């Protein structure tokens with residue numbers, strides 16, 4: 001968890017007490033906000049939260065990996081603690097908004113942000129602003145169908161993009177192939193230690209299984225991207241998340257596969273780039289979202 005403030009610059013960073021329930025997390029956020037403000041008046045606070053959420057009502061329906069977050073009125077509870085208006089946004093939307101305002105998609109009118117890490121999330125920006133649909137949930141690109149027979153994602157959808165191309169999916173596939181006796185340098189490591197990073201290392205050393213796993217994940221990502229280009233004709237697609245460190249292992253097959261699905265003119269018009277803001281994107285995006293919601297312009301964004 002990190003809290004930014006629009007005037008003093010340096011973020012305040014704390015571990016999220018994610019297993020202690022919403023009250024402990026919200027208390028910690030409020031404490032960070034007061035510390036960041038240094039006794040100055042807080043005009044407004046925006047917070048990026050893993051969804052599903054209802055941004056309009058300020059409610060977190062469920063927050064994966066955090067204990068007890070079911071139908072929590074997070075905006076109202078934080079507002080009581082900090083004494084200012086509070087808006088919540090999806091964490092992928094916050095990261096995407098940062099890339100739109102200050103990162104790899106700066107100035108785009110039609111931007112699709114895709115984050116590929118343990119899961120796959122995203123956010124869509126139309127006319128330079130977030131499009132989140134009737135329920136605040138639009139932009140869930142990770143659950144695009146890829147095939148009838150692919151493995152399920154964490155939500156149980158058979159054959160969706162997240163079930164095929166996320167870091168979790170890549171690790172699951174490699175572990176299964178190793179367990180089935182497929183020759184690979186990954187046979188030499190503890191199965192629990194097989195993750196996207198160790199598979200990328202093996203692939204970069206020429207391991208055929210690791211290369212194939214990334215190739216297939218990249219192709220599925222690219223086919224989905226080709227479809228997004230056809231539906232949305234974005235001017236920029238920004239790909240973020242931890243897996244961008246795999247570089248061409250993932251992105252080269254993705255670019256090739258995208259051309260097989262996308263119409264030529266919108267494909268040529270669309271820049272496909274990697275995110276520029278790294279792990280700070282969520283924080284920068286939340287600051288930008290606070291500015292959008294409550295006014296004021298931080299020094300770094302003028």
Ligand SMILES: [Zn+2]
Nearest residue numbers: 143153157160
């Ligand atoms: Zn899914």
